[in-house]
Amino acid sequence: MSRIVFRNANVxxxxxxxxxxxxVVVEGDRIALVSNEGSAAGASIDPATREIDLRGRTLMPGLVSCHFHTTFHDLVPGEAPALQILHPPATxxxxxxxxxxxxxxxGVTxxxxxxxxxxxxxxLKNAIDQAWIAGPRMLCGSHELMATADIASGASRNYWLELGNCGLVRTTDGASGFRKIVREEIxxxxxxxxxxxxSGHNAGPTEERSCLTKEELAAAVAAAHDRGALVRAHTASKRSILDCAQAGVDIIDHADRMDEECIEAVLKSGSTVVPSLFYMMRVLEFMDSGALDGKIPAGASTMFQRTLAxxxxxxxxxxxxxxxxxxxxVKLVCGDDFGTVFLQHGEYASELVFYVKEVGIPPKDVLRWxxxxxxxxxxxxxxxxxxxxxxxxxxxxxxxxxxSDIACLEDATKLHAVLKGGVFESERTALSA
Ligand SMILES: [Zn+2]
Incomplete structure (x- = not known):
């Protein structure tokens, strides 16, 4: 069994x-010992043991990113490729x-x-499990399951969002319809x-309604939970947040219009909330800077301007x-729409920095998220x-x-090593005894 002894670590x-x-002693894939009596603890003459003096560097858990689109790459809002229909699935x-x-x-493990x-x-998860490719631990997603005409019906809206079963989207109606497609997704x-x-949070302007009826939502949640799957939901309206909490949705994404009543409902349900504010902040920054002037298709611009407002x-x-x-x-987590033109994959730590420095959340809380x-x-x-x-x-x-300064996570040159299950997945600097 492999053995790594990290000494002089700031845990x-x-x-x-x-x-x-x-x-900190790692044996095989697990942490065997965490001791602040640095000297003799875990000392070994076993040549298979790797001893590393961290010289006061931080040793911390790998990051968990909880709103992750594996296939997103350079997406521009208002364009049909947001549905992932620009390329063949293999691409x-x-x-x-x-x-x-x-x-x-x-550092996202x-x-x-x-x-x-x-x-x-x-x-991909299977390929990681088989050790064909490297990658983080995964909870795999489903299509975006929608009810007909949920956010984008009518000629003035984004026609392509209502194409139905194409790319990321699957559409159905009624409790039995949702029960069936949830089972198929599983x-x-x-x-x-x-x-x-x-609607809302980049999917059209926020309207104060829920797109699924309570019956449809309850059927989807029950079908998922019966088979051990979680349920997450794109929400922005207050009503949708309350409906999701009441129905036992596990992950409430965005929750833009959360208020005191929503806090109470979410605490009661135990749902996890993904605020994903970083994306909206970046979108607005980009638009205000004029960086996307002329890049949004003309047919989408009216809708996009309303969405932006x-x-x-x-x-x-x-x-x-x-x-x-x-x-x-409330149980909050990090994760956002990385892979859009606003947020590139790899910029995950910048989200943590944003919550600490620009929203005023204590660093320890953001680290826990x-x-x-x-x-x-x-x-x-x-x-x-x-x-x-x-x-x-x-x-x-x-x-x-x-x-003391969360920005150290944002600087790639300061991330010296990433271990997943006791294996060095990345070692940017040769760490030595
Ligand atoms: Zn998303």
């Missing part, structure tokens, strides 16, 4: 107090494999996928069913309210997400202390 996670000058699979490699290299098609996520390998519950209003509201959501104890809280979504989530004895050794070696 940081989102759960325990900081443990400077610690020794998207290649892009997805590339994105998984980028994620692992950037687990992902919860947001939507997929043609069984791309489950095929058959294709989905572990997280994605529902489109409201709605995003401006909703993001301002959530941005000022999010510290209250965090303080109330990005590790422990994300891990909790996995069936074996108690096995990773913190630096503790017995846990899987998904670990990052970082120059600097993210609790």
């Amino acid at each position: 940081v996670d989102g759960v325990n107090p900081v443990r400077p000058r610690s020794t 998207y699979t290649i892009l997805a494999q590339r994105n998984l490699g980028i994620a692992l290299e950037a 687990s992902i919860v996928c947001s939507s997929t098609f043609e069984s791309i996520d489950s095929s 058959k294709q390998g989905a572990e997280v069913i994605k529902l489109s519950m409201s 709605s995003m401006r209003e909703d993001s301002a509201q959530l941005r000022s309210f999010l510290p209250e959501v965090d303080a109330a104890g 990005a590790t422990r809280n994300g891990a909790d979504l996995f069936a074996n989530g108690d096995e990773f997400g913190a630096v503790e004895e017995g846990k899987l050794a998904d670990l990052l070696v970082v120059d600097g202390d993210p609790l």
Whole structure:
């Protein structure tokens, strides 16, 4: 069994107090010991043991990104390719494999996928399990499941969003329709069913309604839970957030119009919330800078301008309210629409920096969102997400202390190593004894 002894580590996670000058021993795929009595602990003359003096560098859990589109690459809003119909599925699979490699290299050791098609996520997960390719731990996504005319009906809307069963989208109606397609998605390998519950957050302007009836939602949730899958939902409207919480949706994405009543409902349901504010902030920054002038197709521009106005209003509201959501104890996680022109795959840590520096969330909380809280979504989530004895050794070696300056995570040159299950997936600098 392989054995790695990290000495003089500054052990940081989102759960325990900081443990400077610690020794951390990894045996096989697990953390065997975390001790702050650095000297003799774990000392060994076994030549198979690798001893590494971290010289005070931080040792922390790998990041868990909880809204991950494996196939997204350079997407421009308002264009049909957002549905992933520009290329054959094989091309998207290649892009997805590339994105998984980028994620692992950037310290993301687990992902919860947001939507997929043609069984791309489950095929990639199988390839990782078989050790054909490298990639993070995965919870595989489903298509985006929509009800007819949910956000985009009518000639003035984005006609391509209503093409029906194409690319990322599958459309159905009625409780039996949703029950059936949820089961089909699970058959294709989905572990997280994605529902489109409201407009808003880049899917048209936010309208105060839910796109699925309570019966449709309940049928989808029951069908997923019966077969051990989670359910996540794209929400922006207050009503859709409340409906999802009441129905027991596991992951509420975006939640733009969250308020006190929503906090209460979400605390009661125990749902996890993905605020994904970083995307909206980047979209608005790009648009205000004129960087996309002339790049949005003319036919989409009117709708896009209305969507932008709605995003401006909703993001301002959530941005000022999010510290209250965090303080109330809502389980929040990181993850966003990386792979668009606004957010490239690889920029994951910038999201953490944004929440600390621009939204005012305490760094320890954001670290917990990005590790422990994300891990909790996995069936074996108690096995990773913190630096503790017995846990899987998904670990990052970082120059600097993210609790005193979270920006150290954003600098790729400071991420010295990424371990997944005790194996070095990336070692940018030769770490030595
Ligand atoms: Zn998304």
